[in-house]
Amino acid sequence: MTAHRRTARACLTGAGLTAASTAYAVTVGHPILAGAALYVSVFLAWCARCHYAGHRRQLAEADWEQQHVLGRTPPPLNPCCLLSRHGDGTAHDRRCTDLFHRLTTTDLRSST
Ligand SMILES: [Zn+2]
Structure with a gap:
């Protein structure tokens, strides 16, 4: 597991929790709190997406490097x-x- 993947999972967990708090704030009737929680949720989901992309890139570079070291021409x-x-x-x-x-x-x- 790369550091990017670990961070992405943490961000995704945070996005889910803030999405749940958004739903709670809507049911309670606090639109400003719901908007703030929705903003944080979307931001954390975007961060998770970027870190998952970094994870995939790191795996692709490691695979490319392994192919290169083995004498192949990837x-x-x-x-x-x-x-x-x-x-x-x-x-x-x-x-x-x-x-x-x-x-x-x-x-x-x-x-x-
Ligand atoms: Zn280059």
Whole structure:
């Protein structure tokens, strides 16, 4: 279990609890409290979705790295790395799954 998955489960649990409190606030008749709880519930559900995506990405990168270490030539992931995704393809991470970009980002001082 990755840290992303653990965090996603916590966020999802929080989203469920705040959704239940939303329903309770509606039945009691507090619209402001219900709105606030609904907002928190939707926000936590969005956070859980992002962390599940991070979990899937981490598993895909680990699988890609394992295939690469075994000598196979797996196709690069899309996007090739998270730095490329956030940098519009101009910068790449050292763990980039595109071998050409990985070569250009390797620090040659550490290999000597
Ligand atoms: Zn990349």
